Amino acid sequence: MDINPDSFLRDLFAKAVAVADPMAALPGVLGKKPEGRLIVVGAGKASARMAEALESAWGPCEGLVITRYGYERPCTGITITSAAHPVPDAAGEVATLEMLELMRGLTAEDTVVCLISGGASSLLTAPVPGVTLDALKQVNAELLASGAPISAMNALRKHLCQAKGGQLAAAAYPAKVVSYLISDVPGDDPGMIGSGPTVAEPENLDCALAALAPFGVTLPEHVEAAARAHAGVVMPDDERLSTTENILFASPLQSLQAAQEVAEAAGLRVEILGDALEGEARDVAQAQADLAKGKVGRGPRVLLSGGELTVTRRGDGVGGPNAEFALALALALEGAEGIHALACDTDGVDGAAEVAGAVIAPQTLATAQAKGVDAPLALAENDAHSFFEKIDAQVVPGPTLTNVNDFRAILITK
Numbered sequence: 001m002d003i004n005p006d007s008f009l010r011d012l013f014a015k016a017v018a019v020a021d022p023m024a025a026l027p028g029v030l031g032k033k034p035e036g037r038l039i040v041v042g043a044g045k046a047s048a049r050m051a052e053a054l055e056s057a058w059g060p061c062e063g064l065v066i067t068r069y070g071y072e073r074p075c076t077g078i079t080i081t082s083a084a085h086p087v088p089d090a091a092g093e094v095a096t097l098e099m100l101e102l103m104r105g106l107t108a109e110d111t112v113v114c115l116i117s118g119g120a121s122s123l124l125t126a127p128v129p130g131v132t133l134d135a136l137k138q139v140n141a142e143l144l145a146s147g148a149p150i151s152a153m154n155a156l157r158k159h160l161c162q163a164k165g166g167q168l169a170a171a172a173y174p175a176k177v178v179s180y181l182i183s184d185v186p187g188d189d190p191g192m193i194g195s196g197p198t199v200a201e202p203e204n205l206d207c208a209l210a211a212l213a214p215f216g217v218t219l220p221e222h223v224e225a226a227a228r229a230h231a232g233v234v235m236p237d238d239e240r241l242s243t244t245e246n247i248l249f250a251s252p253l254q255s256l257q258a259a260q261e262v263a264e265a266a267g268l269r270v271e272i273l274g275d276a277l278e279g280e281a282r283d284v285a286q287a288q289a290d291l292a293k294g295k296v297g298r299g300p301r302v303l304l305s306g307g308e309l310t311v312t313r314r315g316d317g318v319g320g321p322n323a324e325f326a327l328a329l330a331l332a333l334e335g336a337e338g339i340h341a342l343a344c345d346t347d348g349v350d351g352a353a354e355v356a357g358a359v360i361a362p363q364t365l366a367t368a369q370a371k372g373v374d375a376p377l378a379l380a381e382n383d384a385h386s387f388f389e390k391i392d393a394q395v396v397p398g399p400t401l402t403n404v405n406d407f408r409a410i411l412i413t414k
Contacts, residue, residue: 003266005411006359009342010395012302012409013356015262016255017346020402022046026053026180029249033058034111034176040078041065041099041168042115043124044194045347046182048073048080049401050115064102065115066095066123068349071399086352087140088125093133096126096163103171108243110175114168118184118347118403120194121154126162130226136160139223147312148215149278150185154195155208156217159227161195166234166241168197173240183251184347184405186276186307190246198244201233252276252306252404255346259304259409268411269301277307277406281321282328282379284309289332292339292410303410311351317383320351322406323394326358327384329410331375335362338414344395347403350385356395358388367391 018024040063042050048067052075055061060077067073068085083092103112127136139160143153158165169177179198181190191199205227209219219227234241253275260270273291277284292303309321322343333339344350344357368375368391378387388394 005340005361005413008266009340009359009409009411012259012262013342013344013395013407016259016407017397017400017402019258020182020250020255020346020404022050022053022182022402023056025250026050027057029180029247030054030057037110038113039063039102039110040113040115041102043120043197044117044182044403045071045085045119046117046402047115047120050117050180051075051078051080054113054115064095064099066092066099068119068123071401073401083123083125085119085122086144087137088122088133090133092123092125093127096124100126100163100168100171103168106172106175108174112172112175112177114177114179114198116179116194116197117182118194118405120197121157121164124161124163124194124197128160128162128226128230128232130229131160131223135220135223139219142217145313146212146215146217147280147310148212148217149310150308151192152211154192155203156212157195158201158233159205159208160223162232163197164195165201165232166196166199166238167232169244170234170238170240174243177244179244179246181246181248182403183248184308184403186278188248188251190248198246200236200238200241202236250402250404255404255407256304256306263302269299271301271303273303273305275306277305277309279309281309281311281324285325285328286332288410289329292412293333293336295412296336296338296414300414301412305408306406308405311382313382315381315383317378317381318353318386319382319384320345320353322350322357323355323384323388324379324382325408326360327375327379327387330360330364331379335365337362339410339412341408341410342395343406343408346400346405346407348397348400353385354396355385356397358384358393358395360393364391364393
């Protein structure tokens with residue numbers, strides 16, 4: 001093959017990110033600017049870019065959007081506020097309460113446009129009465145370390161916040177609400193994207209807790225009592241959501257298909273293993289390593305997959321699901337010739353580190369050994385980011401201003 005595997009894999013990732021850029025994807029679905037009063041609100045790692053794209057199409061608008069620190073974009077009318085992710089902070093709480101206040105007193109003649117992307121679960125933060133921000137942060141940290149799937153985490157988060165599970169849209173009733181969504185969740189369920197601030201939630205708190213019980217997640221007694229007393233999530237038959245429309249305009253599958261086009265243009269066969277894979281990162285890595293080794297000798301090809309993997313915290317290292325997948329994949333491949341791979345988060349942040357992920361090659365383990373870096377120990381300590389930093393194999397694009405979840409590509413060169 002007449003390609004540089006490292007550069008080629010990075011190009012695939014760049015294409016997957018570019019097709020999900022709100023500046024490219026959002027204007028085509030916006031239509032005409034609504035008549036009457038218009039308020040734009042939103043939250044997520046792509047929300048500021050979405051606001052920028054909206055104003056480029058409609059001109060200056062009134063509103064408030066909350067994004068992650070470092071993901072700000074210039075807007076003329078919409079106020080861009082920054083807060084913490086993945087663990088919420090006071091800035092997010094203040095901004096969320098301000099956003100809810102913007103919703104009050106609207107009429108049926110008004111329109112609210114919501115811009116929601118992954119990350120909104122942390123950024124859109126207004127604890128239910130009786131729960132402090134510190135208590136919510138403690139619950140959130142436990143969720144992130146539990147290894148539970150994002151769907152189960154978000155189901156619980158809805159019951160602990162005044163803006164999730166349809167409550168943001170309900171606060172705007174009787175105004176018309178149009179929500180534009182970028183999916184970062186397996187299956188593209190609108191109710192799971194950012195914990196569904198404009199989507200009804202059919203499951204109660206007991207269902208949410210039952211789904212998390214196998215992962216050892218429980219709520220402090222006072223937090224559970226406060227959530228039950230608030231009972232704020234909006235059920236599917238609630239009239240307050242009758243004027244709400246949810247529009248998905250960017251998804252993991254679209255990004256995988258964009259990468260597929262690039263690979264096929266280079267003469268490679270492409271297999272998409274799925275856009276909604278879940279599970280422990282190291283377990284999925286073992287399964288994909290076995291699959292890749294079985295494909296060697298059948299001709300050059302690329303195996304693509306998306307979704308959102310998880311990591312059960314075992315050590316005190318610095319890592320994330322993509323880097324951990326890449327490290328576990330390298331160990332499982334054991335230097336197999338002709339197999340290169342990349343695993344990155346499309347938002348540019350894997351776990352809590354400002355690193356998207358990593359690339360591996362047949363020489364990855366040999367390079368690490370030559371540098372005195374212990375790969376099995378790094379995996380045991382959940383220290384994948386440190387491992388790849390030491391061997392200069394990280395992918396660090398900076399803020400990508402979008403988020404369609406994990407992107408994994410395995411290149412088989414022979």
